[in-house]
Amino acid sequence: MTKFETRAIHVAQDPDGRTGGVIPPIHMTTTHKQDGVGNLREGFEYNRAGNPTRQALQEALAALEGGRFGLSFSSGLAAEDAVIRGVLVPGDHVILANDMYGGSYRLFARVYVPWGITFTIVDLNNEAELEAAFVAGKTKMVWIETPSNPMMTIFDIAKVSAVAHKHGAVAVVDNTFATPYLQRPLELGADIVIHSTTKYLGGHSDVLGGAVVLNDGELAKKIEFIQFAVGAVSSPFDAWLTHRSIKTLALRMDRHCFNAQSVANYLETQTGTVSAVYYPGLESHPGHDIALKQMDGFGGMISFKLVGGIAAAKKFCENTRLFTLAESLGGVESLVNYPAEMTHASANGTPIEVPGDIVRLSVGVEHISDILADITQALDKI
Numbered sequence: 001m002t003k004f005e006t007r008a009i010h011v012a013q014d015p016d017g018r019t020g021g022v023i024p025p026i027h028m029t030t031t032h033k034q035d036g037v038g039n040l041r042e043g044f045e046y047n048r049a050g051n052p053t054r055q056a057l058q059e060a061l062a063a064l065e066g067g068r069f070g071l072s073f074s075s076g077l078a079a080e081d082a083v084i085r086g087v088l089v090p091g092d093h094v095i096l097a098n099d100m101y102g103g104s105y106r107l108f109a110r111v112y113v114p115w116g117i118t119f120t121i122v123d124l125n126n127e128a129e130l131e132a133a134f135v136a137g138k139t140k141m142v143w144i145e146t147p148s149n150p151m152m153t154i155f156d157i158a159k160v161s162a163v164a165h166k167h168g169a170v171a172v173v174d175n176t177f178a179t180p181y182l183q184r185p186l187e188l189g190a191d192i193v194i195h196s197t198t199k200y201l202g203g204h205s206d207v208l209g210g211a212v213v214l215n216d217g218e219l220a221k222k223i224e225f226i227q228f229a230v231g232a233v234s235s236p237f238d239a240w241l242t243h244r245s246i247k248t249l250a251l252r253m254d255r256h257c258f259n260a261q262s263v264a265n266y267l268e269t270q271t272g273t274v275s276a277v278y279y280p281g282l283e284s285h286p287g288h289d290i291a292l293k294q295m296d297g298f299g300g301m302i303s304f305k306l307v308g309g310i311a312a313a314k315k316f317c318e319n320t321r322l323f324t325l326a327e328s329l330g331g332v333e334s335l336v337n338y339p340a341e342m343t344h345a346s347a348n349g350t351p352i353e354v355p356g357d358i359v360r361l362s363v364g365v366e367h368i369s370d371i372l373a374d375i376t377q378a379l380d381k382i
């Protein structure tokens with residue numbers, strides 16, 4: 001098999017057969033001509049079931065994660081919904097981690113609990129706590145997000161997946177923060193990988209999307225059925241944009257990693273204003289050793305805690321100039337976020353509530369000296 005960077009550029013991107021266009025056209029169509037009733041061309045009929053541009057993206061996603069099946073959705077949460085409804089039925093139980101994306105928590109707590117799913121929140125790094133959370137005959141899924149959003153906790157994918165399998169549950173990994181360039185959960189024993197491709201895979205803050213990649217044919221059929229029957233698919237244009245962006249993923253991630261490590265190192269020296277820095281590339285990070293083992297780099301996301309508490313955190317967020325105050329992450333431009341009132345507002349009052357003195361940075365690929373200068377001037381304003 002060719003290397004990651006090569007697959008990112010060439011899988012399902014053969015020049016157009018008819019015209020030789022080096023980039024395949026966007027198939028902006030909802031339906032395909034049949035050469036006789038049920039006599040389909042390459043299996044295409046109605047495009048909720050399949051579209052050539054989406055199919056190309058799905059093949060690329062599978063190739064990057066090293067999985068057999070890739071499915072593309074209109075958002076990360078749509079991808080999660082297809083996995084959850086494909087795998088679980090009312091009455092089932094799920095184990096969640098004590099730090100995760102607020103929207104994923106909201107999906108379980110506000111959509112699936114009324115639908116008859118129950119969940120337990122544990123520290124997935126605490127094996128005794130994890131073991132004790134399984135409900136015999138009912139626990140069907142363990143949900144792992146690593147590095148987690150926003151506290152950058154690292155969970156051991158191989159270890160947690162093995163425990164899940166021992167109890168007959170599937171291990172799902174939200175690989176949004178790491179991307180397949182830095183972490184491939186299927187190789188580590190997980191069953192299903194999900195992504196918000198809105199973030200690093202899309203990489204330019206201009207297209208929403210989600211992905212599911214897995215190896216098991218039976219599970220793939222169930223999730224693909226939800227994709228088809230419910231219909232939260234990527235549009236051809238969204239699929240094309242995402243596929244185009246994937247071609248530079250490796251280049252972008254190398255720079256995100258370099259810039260974020262530099263910022264984390266710098267923040268750790270600012271002990272007058274910064275009381276803690278959460279970045280798995282720091283030796284001081286409790287998950288550093290596991291990250292070294294299961295990741296090929298530490299990514300572009302950092303969270304940190306301010307000595308001055310909530311007021312200082314908000315002041316920092318409102319005084320950056322290069323870092324734009326906005327939700328989302330993973331784009332080429334640097335963003336700053338105040339999780340407690342922005343991305344994780346829905347987690348307030350829940351077991352995964354984010355403290356108010358935390359700031360989250362999505363470190364972009366601008367020049368590092370401009371990035372550091374902006375952080376310095378914003379810290380000076382506190």
Ligand SMILES: *Cc1c(COP(=O)(O)O)cnc(C)c1O
Pocket residue numbers: 075076077078101103104145149174176177195196197198199208209210
């Ligand atoms: C953004 C995000 C999601 C949700 O994806 P959408 O594309 O916004 O629906 C899920 N998981 C993580 C870790 C995220 O950051």
